[in-house]
Amino acid sequence: LDLDFPLVDGTNGVRSIPAAIIAEAARLVIYDLSNPARPLPVRTNQVGSATTLVSSIARAGAQEYAVGTSGGVVILSRPAMGGLNPLDGALVTTIPGLPMQGRTFGAGEAFDSAAYGGIARISVRPPHIRVVQVPPMPVVPIDSLLQSNREARVSFVGAARESRFLLPIPLERCGNGGGELGGGAPPNPLFNYYPMVQMHGTFGPEIYVALESTDIAGRLNPPRGRDEVPVLLSNAGASSGFGSQLAPVQALRLRRLSDDPTDELFNVYLGSPFVIVLQPLSSREKGVVASVPGRQAVWGGDFMRVSLDPAPNGSPALAPYLSTTALLEYRANLSKTYRSIRGEYLDSRNPSFARATPRVAGVNLQSGEFSHSESDLFVEGRGQDLNLTRVYQSQSRYVGPFGRGWDFNYNARILEFPDQEVPAGYQWCLLDRGDAQDQAAPCDALLIDGVGSVQLFRCIHPGDPTAGEVMRDPAVNQFLGVGGTNRVSRFYHSPPGVFSVLYKLSDGKFMLVMPDGSRVHFLPDGRLDRMVGIFSRSVVECGYGADGRLRTVTGDRGVRFEFGYYRRFSDPDFLAPDVSSSRVVEMGRVARVRVSPITANVGDVSFTYDADGNLERAIPAGGAPLVHKWSQQDLHEMVAVGRTDGTQPPGQVIKYVDGMVAAVQQETTSLIFGGAKATARERYAAGNGTVTVAVGAAPPATYAVDQRGRATSHANRPFEADDQGRPTHVAAASSDAHLTYDDANPVYRFRGNVVATSEGKGPFITGTRYDQSAWNRAIALTNVNGDVRLLDYSLAGDYRSAGEVIESTGPVTTHRRHNEYGQPEHESLDDAGGGLPLLRDFSYGSGGLGPDGGLQTARQLAGIAGATTSRDTRGRVHAFSESGLGYTVGYNSDGQPLSMTDLSG
Incomplete structure (x- = not known):
């Protein structure tokens, strides 16, 4: 009790x-x-x-x-x-x-x-391991402290303080050379930690302590590669199998602070400081770290674990407390664990507005970044499809489950900026825009969407006069119940151009509400929990193993993706989809993803990695592998992608200069790029300018961009976007449209709605009105001819069960009845002007995968003619009939159509 x-x-x-x-x-x-x-x-x-x-x-x-x-x-x-x-x-x-x-x-x-x-x-009690700061004192190496007098050493130890949270060096992405790694100021005691062990001094004059960066389950993070900041500081890195994937490191060396057995310092061991970092280090920054003798850097983890390094270490009496190593495993024994912040996905230093920047052949013309996406598995759903999509961004810095540079859609996550045990003024500089900087401060949250974007949601503090634009959103009471604000512990301001809103709930979980009312839920630790469609029965849910890794993604038909990883066969978390491996570069990487039960023409896809841990091949079952090749000068840069050898169709060979794409070869076509800027600060300083792309020896095509990288013309016609990244002026050969948004709406989420478009060269204007509900539905749409289409949702309910939407345009009224997943069940059209009625009926499996896979069998009546389309248990079109005519479709083992047979055989 x-x-x-x-x-x-x-x-x-x-x-x-x-x-x-x-x-x-x-x-x-x-x-x-x-x-x-x-x-x-x-x-x-x-x-x-x-x-x-x-x-x-x-x-x-x-x-x-x-x-x-x-x-x-x-x-x-x-x-x-x-x-x-x-x-x-x-x-x-x-x-x-x-x-x-x-x-x-x-x-x-x-x-x-x-x-x-x-x-x-x-x-x-065994030796007492601690990690301490000494804020009042300048940062010193242990050898310098030992050369000081006893009074100075006693004062230093007396000023040491322990916190259960180890603070990384602030993320510094603004490139101004300042901060802890800038080298222009003395090291900050707030970010330098000393290992300390209190035990009897007879254990010897010195001992060694190991430091691990661990994941949410408390397990050592996979090594990031020889070019990266290490995840383990130990003398045993090589013997544990990590040698080829760790930069040269050593355990933290602790010295006994006195050789006099009668001195209290005889029982205190202290080492040189270490720092925790969240970004790759340049050669200059590595030199700044080493400017304090004995100081080392380690990659930030969810937790940092300190233990006594394996033998040889101190006197034999320490043996029961020493850690051990085995192939591909460091086994901490006596240890102390501290909370910290994991290093995460770092976006380009010159990110672009999604809808306002020219892109050609995967190249962002204004930043020079190469982007490439691959869809590995697709299964049609009732309300939401299952679609495993990986995205590579050449200027991002991330080492994840698919290796360097790759992220994937079911890896969306939230990184909450700590708001406890951090000093005043602690913040991260995420981006220097030239005239302003994006700074993350305590209690802010980063949404890393898994498909190449990092979005900063700023915490709304008490007394903020703009809080109402988020708090009064009808989604709060609709999805959290009456008095829903009482279930919200924290509100956030969304980043510019993002009209989704984020809430932290009283149970520690997060809910992201999209403009259309669909929701994405995250666990308290930030991992993706589930995605709820507009219709609440449509749920895609993630499942995790004991080690915190994603294991399953289950769709709304009961079909699921099962993730397997490369592991040691002796790993207690080894499960059926996993693949046994002894290669350290593969540990923790995704080995395969399979569909269960097998549906349509998809079964599984497997992945292999090269000697540096980069994704080499994606191999669909029964299909040709997609091959990726990587630079040896910068291991984050993919230089070729395609079939067979990485260059066969659909193939691209990419050439970079200073991190920006200079050329792309696509089969026999060569594309040459110019005008990109490496950072948003450089783009802003350059003002309005041009970017170019040339096909072979042809004159380059020119795109005008402004100081934010937004296009100001497209195909030699005007184009404009506002500071939210929303297009406001789009011209084509026969039109010149201006778009108006609902900026005055008191609910922030609705401000991305287009409420009107007008013709710049003529009289036309269109308009849209919305119902201001949690689902933000259009209720009246006026076209260029002045015709108004009205939508009535009064019979649609709250999208938790079946309902009906009534649409009317002039004398024509359409009734659309849907089921609880939003799938159409019946459509009927009534024309008061005397036209023929149109009827269509749709039927579905009662649930899950039977008998028609949860998809549809459709029957359509138009006048006296009728048509029926049916699907098989895998969701494929199986048969079609109309007015006594029709056919059936046969498939081979790979799910490809093999034959079509008419009703006569």
């Missing part, structure tokens, strides 16, 4: 509750006893693997719990146990092998005790 347990709510506030902490296998479940008659489970903390058994729990000091398990003792932070987010990191210290799993168990700050099997055992 813990009668004043600290429980964190959705606003990061803390309230005390009477709680019971109950062991359930490898979990501790916190029950709220505020109503003793109905205990309510409010939090769950994992304390081991699936085979771990908890046998005892004991309070160990004011803010810790010690837990005896079948694998040893773990120490949990009491405040973090009550957090909403798995990233709060309750488990802070692991002491494997310590025989303290008895039913009777006691813990203190110096000793642990247990009784079991008629034996009582008392054990001294």
Whole structure:
């Protein structure tokens, strides 16, 4: 029992509750006893693997719990146990092998005790590992500190402070040379951390500590590559199999602060500082890190784990506490874990408006970035399709499940900027636009959409006069219930040009509402949870394994994508779709994705990687592989993509100069590009200008762009876009249209609506009115002839069940009845002017995959003629008939049409 347990709510506030902490296998479940008659489970903390058994729990000091398990003792932070987010990191210290799993168990700050099997055992707490800052003191290497007098060393240790959150160096993407890595100012003590171990000085004059960057499940992140910042600082990198994929690193060396056994410093070991970084380091920046002797950089993870490095390390008496290595695995023993921030997807330094920038052959003309997308698997859905799409961006910096540069749509995620335990003024510079900078500050959130875009949602603070434009959105009460604002713990301002809105809910989860009312939900740790269509029965849901990796994506017909990864066969998380491998470059990469059950002509696609961990081949079952080739000068640059050898159709060979595309060869056609700028700051400074593309020896085509990279002409005709990236003036050979948006709407999400278009050279004007509902539906559309099309949703309901939409234009009225997925069930057309009625009926499988795959069999009546189209269980057109005529379609094993047979055979 813990009668004043600290429980964190959705606003990061803390309230005390009477709680019971109950062991359930490898979990501790916190029950709220505020109503003793109905205990309510409010939090769950994992304390081991699936085979771990908890046998005892004991309070160990004011803010810790010690837990005896079948694998040893773990120490949990009491405040973090009550957090909403798995990233709060309750488990802070692991002491494997310590025989303290008895039913009777006691813990203190110096000793642990247990009784079991008629034996009582008392054990001294092992070495105390800590990571500390020393804010009042300048950053110094350990050798310099040892050369100082004893008073200076005592003062230094006395000023050291420990936090459960390790702060990375602020992301600096503005290129102004400032900040911690700029080299123009002394190192900042706030971002330099010292490893400290308190233990008896007889263990030796020096010891070595390893530092790991770990994922949400507390596992070492896969090595990022020889050209990248390391994820592991250890002397055992090579022996664990990581040598070829780690830059030269070593464990953190700690020195004993006194050689006098009577001195209190005799029992304190301290090392040179380290820094946590979130972006690749240039050669100059690596030199800045090394300017403090012994200082090293490590890649930011969800957690940072410190442990005693494997032998040889200190005296033999340390052996029970040392970590070990095996092939492709670093096994931490005695360890301490801290929360941090993971390094994430970094967008181009010159990103473009999606609808306002010229692109040719995958090349963004104003930034010189090469973009390439591949759709690996597609399965038609009832309301939403399943479509696995990978996207490569040459100027992004990301190493993910598909290797360098690639992201994918089901990897959409949110990275929440911390708002606790960060110093005042801490912020990230994401982009320098020339006249302004995009700065992420505490409590902001980054939406990384998985298809090449990073969007900054700014936290709305109390008292913000513009908060109402998000709070009064009808989506709040529609999707969260009456009084929905009480379920929202945080509102955000959307980035310019993005008319989706983000909410953080009181349970720690996130909800992104799109302009059409469809929703994307994210877990408290930011991972994609599910996508809900306009019709709430249409849900695409993600499932994750114990290691936090995406395992399944299940569509609204019950069809699912199953993800397999390259792993060691002995990995406890090895499952059926996984592929056994001993290549370190493949570890954690996606090996295959399969469809289950097999539907249409798709079954699975597999992936292979080159010696640097870059995606080499995407191989569809029964199809030709798509081959990718990579530069050896910059491992992030893809230089060829195509069939067979990477150049066969549809093939492209890409040449870069200073990170920008200079030329693309497509079969026999050569495209030459000019005018791109590497950064948004350079583009702004250049003012209005031109970008070009030439086909072979032909004169180049010229596109005019402004200082934001927006096109100001297209095909030699005027084109304009506003500061939201919305096209406002589009000209063609026979028209010159100006677009007007609903900028005055009190609801922000509706301001992306086009409400009128007008002809610049003539009288026409069109208009659109919307219903101001959560779904933002058009209710009246006026065309250039003045005809008005009206849509009535009064019988459509709230899109949770079947309904009907009535559309009328003059004397013609159309009734469209839909099912709970939004699929049409019946259409009828009535013409008061005397025309023939049109009737169509659609039928579907009762659910999931039968008997017609959840898709449709359609019947159409037009006058006395009738037509019926049917699909098979895989969703393919199987038969068609009309007025006694028709045919059936036969398919081969790959799902390709093989024959068509008429009704006579």
